[in-house]
Each structure stands twice: as structure tokens, then as C-alpha cells.
Amino acid sequence: MLSLHNVTKNYGTFEALRNVTLDFTPGVYALLAPNGAGKTTLIKMLATLIFPTRGEILWNGDDIVALGAAYRDILGYLPQDFGYYKNHSPRQFLLYLAAIKAVGRETAKRRVGELLETVGLADVADKKMRAFSGGMVQRVGIAQALLNEPQLLILDEPTAGLDPKERVRFRNLISTLSKDRIVILSTHIVSDIETVANHVIMVQDRHIIANAAPAQIVSLLEGRVWETDDMAVAGKSGLVLTERQENGATITRFVSDSTAPQMVSAPGRRVWPVAPNLEDVFLHTYRDEA
Amino acid sequence: MSENWQLGVEPEVKDRAIAHILDEGLVHPVSAWERARTIQRELGTKNIFFDTAWSLIFSGVMVVAMIVITLGVPAAWRHTATVACAPLLFTVILAGTEMLERATAMYDLKQTAHFTIRQVTALRVMAYSLVAAVVTALLASLSATGAAEVLTLVPLGLAALFGCALAEVSTLRFTRSPWAMAVFTVVWMAVWIGAPVRFGEAWEACLASLNTALTSGIAIICAVALVWQCAALLKESRTHVIPA
Numbered sequence: 184m185l186s187l188h189n190v191t192k193n194y195g196t197f198e199a200l201r202n203v204t205l206d207f208t209p210g211v212y213a214l215l216a217p218n219g220a221g222k223t224t225l226i227k228m229l230a231t232l233i234f235p236t237r238g239e240i241l242w243n244g245d246d247i248v249a250l251g252a253a254y255r256d257i258l259g260y261l262p263q264d265f266g267y268y269k270n271h272s273p274r275q276f277l278l279y280l281a282a283i284k285a286v287g288r289e290t291a292k293r294r295v296g297e298l299l300e301t302v303g304l305a306d307v308a309d310k311k312m313r314a315f316s317g318g319m320v321q322r323v324g325i326a327q328a329l330l331n332e333p334q335l336l337i338l339d340e341p342t343a344g345l346d347p348k349e350r351v352r353f354r355n356l357i358s359t360l361s362k363d364r365i366v367i368l369s370t371h372i373v374s375d376i377e378t379v380a381n382h383v384i385m386v387q388d389r390h391i392i393a394n395a396a397p398a399q400i401v402s403l404l405e406g407r408v409w410e411t412d413d414m415a416v417a418g419k420s421g422l423v424l425t426e427r428q429e430n431g432a433t434i435t436r437f438v439s440d441s442t443a444p445q446m447v448s449a450p451g452r453r454v455w456p457v458a459p460n461l462e463d464v465f466l467h468t469y470r471d472e473a
Numbered sequence: 474m475s476e477n478w479q480l481g482v483e484p485e486v487k488d489r490a491i492a493h494i495l496d497e498g499l500v501h502p503v504s505a506w507e508r509a510r511t512i513q514r515e516l517g518t519k520n521i522f523f524d525t526a527w528s529l530i531f532s533g534v535m536v537v538a539m540i541v542i543t544l545g546v547p548a549a550w551r552h553t554a555t556v557a558c559a560p561l562l563f564t565v566i567l568a569g570t571e572m573l574e575r576a577t578a579m580y581d582l583k584q585t586a587h588f589t590i591r592q593v594t595a596l597r598v599m600a601y602s603l604v605a606a607v608v609t610a611l612l613a614s615l616s617a618t619g620a621a622e623v624l625t626l627v628p629l630g631l632a633a634l635f636g637c638a639l640a641e642v643s644t645l646r647f648t649r650s651p652w653a654m655a656v657f658t659v660v661w662m663a664v665w666i667g668a669p670v671r672f673g674e675a676w677e678a679c680l681a682s683l684n685t686a687l688t689s690g691i692a693i694i695c696a697v698a699l700v701w702q703c704a705a706l707l708k709e710s711r712t713h714v715i716p717a
Contacts, residue, residue: 230585252587260585266577268524282520285587327582 259333560637
């Protein structure tokens with residue numbers, strides 16, 4: 184189990200995170216927050232790239248910093264825009280990373296072959312990555328994070344650049360992996376979270392403001408999300424979330440604390456309740472953020 | 474975590490620690506040298522210098538430049554040339570490889586591996602400084618006109634090399650910006666090339682007057698300090714996590 188106890192991180196006088204306490208058990212945890220909320224700071228601390236100013240992070244009761252290489256051996260990490268070696272093939276690149284992850288040579292050869300199959304790159308395994316698309320590079324990144332069969336997998340924007348088919352494949356892979364390990368995802372793509380996450384951790388203004396199952400998070404807006412073809416109603420009644428075109432009309436989705444926003448609609452216009460989703464919660468929670 | 478943490482260790486933590494030690498036995502701490510040998514053995518030379526080809530090619534160009542300058546310079550400027558050229562190979566190759574490493578998030582990724590990039594960098598520094606020391610000693614010997622001048626130029630060149638290497642590795646240890654290494658290299662070269670331009674023959678006379686014992690001492694002290702910096706990179710022990 185991974186635990187954070189009252190973790191605070193300061194950069195000089197700037198406080199990036201304050202008194203964060205979290206427990207992670209096997210499953211998929213999604214970090215949901217706008218840029219600048221402290222998400223990357225949290226991820227980098229879990230990856231031992233930076234260290235808490237106060238508090239401690241424990242893996243099965245032991246401080247992760249004191250564990251050193253023993254902790255890094257159980258860690259799989261995919262940074263955002265992870266960079267890669269254009270003049271090498273995915274196989275060469277993965278074998279190199281397997282070496283610095285201290286995976287034995289024979290195990291590495293077998294594992295690299297398996298992972299290239301898993302991420303659908305077996306047929307280009309020996310081609311230079313120079314000509315790879317963003318999605319292919321990202322799949323190489325996902326493969327490297329799994330090289331050492333990590334018990335803790337930290338993925339920062341893992342589906343960025345993936346097409347819908349690749350994204351589905353990735354979600355399935357994460358679901359399979361999460362049965363016996365902790366997966367922490369940082370993503371802006373709400374549909375990824377709704378599909379695979381067991382827990383959603385929301386960060387706002389340096390604090391954890393929610394840590395619950397997606398259904399529980401979504402229930403925060405139960406009975407408060409509406410749609411209308413009368414834009415004026417949305418403006419009067421609450422916070423506008425999204426707009427879309429449907430049969431020539433503009434349908435506005437909004438949050439209202441009023442139990443009957445239809446009372447203020449113009450004659451001939453409609454207002455109807457809809458089931459909230461995670462995107463609604465995200466837009467509502469972070470409405471004041473840039 | 475209670476306030477007792479500040480004073481010592483909580484009794485249950487202490488009991489657990491004693492039980493753990495009794496179970497495992499006392500483990501002999503691994504020295505930096507043993508750690509370096511383990512990394513070299515398990516990673517292999519190929520992986521230690523993975524994707525450093527461009528830096529190596531560029532360093533080849535530097536060696537040619539060093540040969541041309543050191544052997545081609547008039548005898549009146551030999552000490553100046555030795556001091557200016559000795560660190561060239563080391564500083565350019567290390568700055569090149571480190572800048573490429575730091576330019577992407579790959580650096581962070583490699584810091585989360587069993588053998589971190591900073592540990593690998595420590596091995597690279599050792600290899601580069603050994604090669605640079607051999608090249609410096611050879612060129613200084615070849616440019617000297619007699620045995621006495623060899624004894625002057627070689628320690629002078631090595632002092633310049635290890636002094637630069639120590640300053641550069643210290644910069645590497647305490648910065649994360651990819652540009653830190655480039656700035657260091659430019660500043661170092663500007664100082665040591667600028668000094669003779671600014672002070673003229675007085676600069677050469679100053680270097681020529683340096684006692685061999687002094688330059689040998691500086692070279693040895695800087696080399697020892699460099700090894701110490703490499704050992705620190707290899708261990709990378711972090712102790713600044715403060716309990717709540």
C-alpha cells in the first residue's frame with residue numbers, strides 16, 4: 184500500500200501542495216485537476232523526482248526515499264512528453280531501459296517482445312522511431328513503464344496523442360493491470376477516467392478536495408444538471424457547462440441549484456433534467472480556474 | 474507521527490527496527506567503488522554510453538583542436554595554451570551528453586530507474602576524466618621542449634583539467650537546467666581564453682612561474698574532490714524529508 188501522510192511541498196515561499204493525506208490500494212486512481220493545481224508536484228513526489236518539504240510517503244510502511252532503488256524497482260513511470268531516441272528502434276530503446284531498470288538480459292528480451300505485442304508495435308519493433316506518429320511514441324512510452332512489471336504504475340497523460348482505437352486498447356490494458364497493482368493516472372480526458380478509474384482524486388488550490396469513486400463524485404451534481412434550447416434560461420439559472428448544435432437548435436447544458444429552472448423559460452422553449460457526468464463535475468468544480 | 478519523533482524514535486518503531494535487524498542481520502554498506510563496479514558490470518559499457526554518439530564525434534573534433542593548438546602554439550605561449558586546452562575535451566563532451574539528457578523528460582524517466590541517470594553520469598565522468606587526463610598528459614609532453622618542461626606542463630595541464638572537471642561536476646550535481654552545462658562551458662572558456670587576451674605576456678609569465686609542487690598539489694586535490702563528487706552522485710542519498 185502507498186500512503187501519503189500530511190505531505191506538504193514548498194518551492195521557496197510558494198506552497199504547491201498542503202497537508203495531503205492519501206492511501207492507495209490496488210486499483211486505478213485518476214488525478215483530476217486543472218493545470219497548476221499541484222497535480223504534477225504530487226506525481227513527481229510519488230516518482231521520487233522531488234521530495235516533500237514536510238510529511239512522508241510510505242510504501243508498505245517504509246519511507247520511499249529511504250527505500251531508494253528498492254522502491255524504484257516496483258515503480259513504472261510515464262512522464263508527459265517523455266522524449267525518445269529517434270535513431271533507435273523501439274526494441275533497442277526498450278532493451279536499454281530494461282537494462283537501467285536492472286531487468287535481466289534474458290527476461291528483458293522476452294518482456295520487450297511481449298510488450299511490443301501488447302501495445303501493437305510488434306511489426307515495427309526494429310524500425311527507427313524517427314518516423315513514428317505521436318500515438319506510436321506514446322505506446323512505446325506505455326510499454327517502457329511496464330518493463331519491470333511494476334506494482335505501482337504512474338502515468339502522466341498516457342492517452343495524449345492516441346487515436347480512439349488505441350485509447351480503447353489502453354483502457355483495457357489498464358483494467359487488466361489494475362487487478363493486482365496500483366495505477367495512478369493523471370489525465371484531462373474525462374472519458375478515460377469514467378471508463379477505467381475506481382477512484383477519482385480531485386485537487387484544487389493545493390488541497391485534495393475529493394477522493395471517491397466516479398459514481399460518488401458524479402452524484403454531487405445529481406438533480407442539478409439541465410439542458411435547454413433557451414439560452415437565456417441557462418444564463419439566468421446557473422452555470423453554463425457546454426453547448427452543442429442539435430437539429431438546428433443550440434442546446435445548452437447548465438448547472439442550476441433551482442429545483443425548477445423551467446419556470447423561467449420563454450413560451451415554446453424547453454428545459455429538461457439530464458444525468459450528470461464527470462465532465463460536468465470537472466467544469467463545475469473548476470469553473471473559476473483559467 | 475507524534476512529537477516524540479523529534480526527540481528520538483517511537484518505541485514500536487524501535488522494536489520493529491530491532492526485529493528487522495535481527496531477521497536480516499547487519500548489512501555492510503556498499504561503497505561508491507563497489508556501486509560503480511556493479512553498475513558497470515550490470516549495465517555494460519554500451520548502455521553507459523547509450524546515445525552519446527554525437528557528443529563523442531564532437532569530442533573527436535575537440536581532440537584535433539587541442540592537438541593543433543597545443544603543438545602549434547609558439548613556445549612563448551605554451552603554458553597559456555596548455556591551461557586553456559586541457560579541459561576542452563572533458564568539458565565539451567560532458568556538457569554535450571548532459572545537455573542532451575536534460576533536454577527531455579527522459580531525464581526524469583531515467584531518474585526513476587534502478588540505476589539512475591545521475592549514477593550513470595558518475596561513471597561517464599570517471600571515463601571522460603581518465604581519457605582527458607591521458608590526452609592532456611600526452612599533449613603536454615609532446616609540446617614540451619625538454620624533460621624539465623614536461624614536469625612543468627603536465628601538472629599544470631592536469632590541474633587545469635581537474636579544476637574544471639570539479640567545477641563542472643559540481644554544477645551538474647546542483648542544477649537541473651539543460652542550459653546550466655552550456656553556460657558553464659562558455660564561461661569557463663571565456664575566462665581562460667580571455668585572461669591571456671586581457672593580461673598578455675604577464676599571464677603567460679604568471680603561469681610559467683607556478684611551482685610544480687603547487688600545480689601537482691592542485692591537480693591531486695581537485696582529482697580527489699572530483700572522485701568524491703562522483704561518489705556522491707553514485708550514492709545519491711537524500712535525507713531532507715522532514716516528518717510531519
